[in-house]
Amino acid sequence: MTDLTAAPVRRPGRRALFPEAVPDPQGEAARAIASLRFIVTLADRSITIDLTMLSGRKALAQALAGALWRACQVGGPAGSVSTAAAYANALKFFWRYLDAANPSVTRLSDLSAARIDGFDAWMEESGLHPNHRLHRMSKVLNLFRLAEAAEPGCLPPDTSRRLMYTSDRPGVRARPRDAYGDDVATALRNAARTDLTTLIGRFGEADQIHISTLEDAGRTKALSVAHDGAMAVIDAEGVIGHRHPVFKRLYTLRRESGLPNDRLIHDLHGRRHLLAADLVPLMVLLSLDTGLEIEAIKELRSDCLKNPAGGYVEIEYCKRRARGAEWKRLRVRDGASSTPGGLIRKVLQWTDPARRRLAADTLWSHFAWGRLTPRVLATTQLVVSWTERHGIRDEQGKPLRLNLTRLRKTHKAAWYRRTGGQLERFAVGHTVAVAANHYADIPTLRHIHEATVADAMTDALDAALHPCVLSLEQEAVIRADPDKAIGLPVSGRAAVDALFSGAQDVWLASCGGFYKSPFGNEGDACPSPFWGCLECSNAVITARKLPALLSFLRFIRAQRQLLSEADWITKFGRVNGRIADQILPRFSAAEIEQAGQFAASDPTLIYLPPEAGAP
Structure with a gap:
């Protein structure tokens, strides 16, 4: 029994350390509310x-400015500067509504x-797209909730x-972005690989005075x-400007030598740093190979x-839309530059020189606009130039208008085809529901879904119309005891004897009810096509009947030489599969060989109406 009166055991621990001075956010918030202007820093931007x-309503403007300031702090709903800007724009849109409809x-x-419902109606009447209306509405209401939480x-x-x-x-319902087709994806990948090879060659020659614009016999x-001297300045200072004396001298000497100078600044820095134009093929290749979101790349x-092992490595990335679980990892192949891990290592x-300098x-520190920059700047014009x-x-x-956000869908579509549509294997980085609704339900994959539905319906029809095939052993058992005729379309000794005697034979089968056809009215003769017996429940x-079946099979395979492949499949593909895959396997090889010899010796076994050979 535990002694509850005993003194608690003290465990050794470590002294907690806190920063000596923690800035008070209240002062910053007060300044932001008073001035209606403040700086937001999120994700290093x-x-x-x-x-x-927002004039004319100072009290309301200051209350909502305080709510927006709190939304932009760590842990607030604005996780990036773009979202913070969207909150500000939504608030300005709400102010326009108040100016127009509710000045009081x-x-x-x-x-x-x-008045809140009026704002919703006002946006709808102004012709705003329903989804844009909902986005702005949600952001304005979020600010009201934060304001109420601060002042109940x-x-x-x-x-x-x-x-x-x-x-x-x-x-x-938003239309999901579609994936690019296989031909476009191949063209993008080939172009990116070509540029990657050029980059490898360019940096591999970094220690040599060997650059295309300098190769001239008269140098x-x-x-x-x-x-x-210009390269020494770049090595010492990171960059060299257009007004630097060393660059001016090089520029003048090249002009006097008749060499072009239009890309000189890029060619010089391109020997030490990545250029802005180099980022596009690298990001395209990484997105196509990994499926990472372009904003995460x-x-x-x-x-x-992280964790390299066994030819694989994990890529740690941030997906800011995944609130509460932003940091994720994706395991990819690692090795040469043809693998995602090897590409990132390159x-x-x-x-590295630009990162150390900055x-x-x-990852993407590079040279752009005359300076080194640590992050990817605007890429729209660079993407257009690259394509x-x-x-x-x-x-x-037509010339491709490349949307980088569609590359993830392109990778996912290829993975969907490789996994055969198995959502459990396809859903990597998101839930099965998101995988189905946003990545599988896209126009590029629609033909796969339609083919799957068609195949399922064909399989169901084949199962429902599966022919009743009896081997010699089964026929002997039923002849001896008609009560064992389970699954036959007839019952009773008289009906079974009539069935096996040949009295009710049609061309390719024995018929259990020529005047009780499932394809016509009872009492009328069977209206089925001449090979419809193979799909009839009475057959x-x-x-x-093996000789007749083999004669007919020989005929339809001979028709393959006369018809195109598509026409032959449409006309004879189904009946060919019925005989070859469902009927003949029920008989032994000896029985089939004997029936084939009999069919070859009796050409009168087969009777074909004119439509059989019609194109």
Whole structure:
């Protein structure tokens, strides 16, 4: 029994250490509220939020500015500077509504539920897309919730209850981005691989005075000395500017030698750093090979490779949309530059001088706009230039307008085809529901789904119309005891004897009811086509019909020489599979060989109406 009166055992521990001075956020918040202007820093990027144009309602503007400031702090709903800007724009949009319809609202206590619904209706009447309306509505309501949390009771009761839902107006199911087709994906991958090979060659020659714009037979010693001086400046200072005396001298000497100077600044820095144009093929290749979101690729850090083992490595990346689980890892192949791990190692090698110069930990440190920068800048024009330079075309043969966000869908579509549509294996990095709705249900994969449905219906029809085939042993057992005729379309000794006697034979089978056809009215003759017996529930196929079946099979295979493959499959593919895959395997090889010899000796076994040979 435990002694509850005993003193608790003290465990050794470590002294807790706290920062000597923690800045008080209240002062910063007060300044932001008073000025309606503050700087937001999220994910190593900064943006200035300016709400000074929200005039005329100072009390309301300051309350919502405080809510927006709190939303932009660590742990708030604005996880990136783009989301913070979207919150600010939504608030400005709400202000336009107040100016147009409710000029009397000057503080939070004046805001009623009817006015919030009016904002929703005003956006709908202005022609805003339903999904854009819902996004702006949700951001404005989030700010009201934060304002109420900071000052409980500041909103009227009906307004507080109205904050429990976003809108009672329906949205529109967003059309998921489609994947690129296999031809476009192959063209993108080949173009990116070509540029990667060029980059490897460019950096491999970094210690040699060997660059395309400098290869000229008339190059003087002074030109070589000037070039070496420019490279020495880059090595010492990281970059060299257009106005640097060393660059000016090199520029002048090249012009006097008749050498082009239009890309001189890029060619010089390209021997030591990645250029902005180099990032596009590298990111395209990494996204196509891994399926990482393009925004996650842009934010990769220099320590993103984790746990290398057995030819594989994990890529650690941040997916900011996954609230609460932003940091994720993806295991990929590791090795040469043809693998994702090897490609990232190459980039780390090439960007190391720029990272050391910038003291940055971002993967894509590079030279752009005359300076070294630690992050990927605007890529729209670079993407256009890259696709135009390689002449990449879309599925319609037009110049491709490459959307980098569709590359993940392209990778996922290829993986979906490789996994045969197994969602458990396909859902990597998200739930099965998201995999089905956002990555599998896209136009590029629709033909796979339609073919699957068609195959399933064909299988169901084959199962329902499976012919009744009796081997010689089964026929003998039923002849001896008709009560064992389970599965036959007839019952009783008289009916079984009639079935096996040949009295009810049709061309390819014995018929259990020629005047009780499932394809026509009872009492009328069977209207089925001449080989429809193979799919009829009344048909019973015995060894006696093997010669006729083999004769017919020989005929339809001979037709393959006269028809195109598509036409032959449409006309004879089904009946060919019925005989070859479902009927003949029920008989022994000796029985089939004997029946084949009999069929070859009696050409009258087969009777074909004119439509059998019609094209």
